[in-house]
Amino acid sequence: MNKTIVALDFSTKDEVLDFLKQFDEPIYVKIGMELTYACGLDIVKEVKEMGHHIFLDLKLHDIPNTVKGGMKNLAKLGVEIVNLHCAGGIAMMKAAIEGLEEGSVGGKRPLCIGVTQLTSTSKEAMNDELGIPGEVIDCVKLYAKNAKTAGLDGVVCSVHEAKAIHEVCGPDFLTVTPGIRLADDSKDDQKRVATPAFAKEEGCDHIVVGRSITKSANPKETYYQIEEMMK
Ligand SMILES: O=C(O)c1cc(=O)[nH]c(=O)n1[C@@H]1O[C@H](COP(=O)(O)O)[C@@H](O)[C@H]1O
Numbered sequence: 001m002n003k004t005i006v007a008l009d010f011s012t013k014d015e016v017l018d019f020l021k022q023f024d025e026p027i028y029v030k031i032g033m034e035l036t037y038a039c040g041l042d043i044v045k046e047v048k049e050m051g052h053h054i055f056l057d058l059k060l061h062d063i064p065n066t067v068k069g070g071m072k073n074l075a076k077l078g079v080e081i082v083n084l085h086c087a088g089g090i091a092m093m094k095a096a097i098e099g100l101e102e103g104s105v106g107g108k109r110p111l112c113i114g115v116t117q118l119t120s121t122s123k124e125a126m127n128d129e130l131g132i133p134g135e136v137i138d139c140v141k142l143y144a145k146n147a148k149t150a151g152l153d154g155v156v157c158s159v160h161e162a163k164a165i166h167e168v169c170g171p172d173f174l175t176v177t178p179g180i181r182l183a184d185d186s187k188d189d190q191k192r193v194a195t196p197a198f199a200k201e202e203g204c205d206h207i208v209v210g211r212s213i214t215k216s217a218n219p220k221e222t223y224y225q226i227e228e229m230m231k
Contacts, residue, residue: 007210064095075103086143093150119179158192178208
């Protein structure tokens with residue numbers, strides 16, 4: 001399975017098709033809110049029909065009953081991964097799994113991973129704006145433990161927390177890490193960033209890469225260079 005998940009943060013179907021036509025084999029892609037809100041869930045079906053693996057990143061966060069119903073319908077799409085915000089709590093995460101199981105196709109539910117602290121959140125913002133005291137790593141570890149208790153398959157975290165999560169939740173608990181930047185990239189909105197080489201060192205299961213690939217002069221070449229770094 002490919003280690004790199006490419007974030008298809010585009011607003012039109014044409015851009016998605018232009019991007020994907022460069023690849024002559026299935027890759028792992030992430031479809032998030034930008035594309036879904038522009039094209040609807042039909043785009044998920046189309047990209048799936050092209051053979052690509054899909055992480056559907058809609059980051060659910062609501063009361064348990066609503067999340068259960070939402071996940072039940074998302075499970076029917078037959079994607080590989082869905083996600084939610086761990087901040088919704090253990091009852092919400094358990095309800096998500098129930099929904100996925102009820103809606104699953106052919107007895108196999110999508111993997112469900114929980115966003116711990118967004119990679120765009122710094123310690124200062126977490127302490128002063130979100131009102132969560134302490135170090136980011138401690139909050140991320142607590143959220144990961146909650147996710148495991150609820151029956152989730154893993155978490156979204158930054159590369160800097162992946163090793164600690166594997167120690168606390170076990171080696172099979174997935175760590176999916178965005179905030180990936182190549183050495184010469186600017187940091188922009190991301191705060192907890194790391195290179196693909198460091199992600200490999202830290203044992204991340206998958207990295208999520210958006211702009212470093214999609215805005216590269218040669219996206220296909222950059223994608224394969226990154227996949228090589230993760231091997
Ligand atoms: O859930 C995510 O995928 C996610 C969680 C997180 O903490 N940080 C984060 O950047 N992401 C997503 O990962 C992608 C990162 O994109 P780039 O910053 O362009 O590489 C975006 O599509 C974000 O929505």
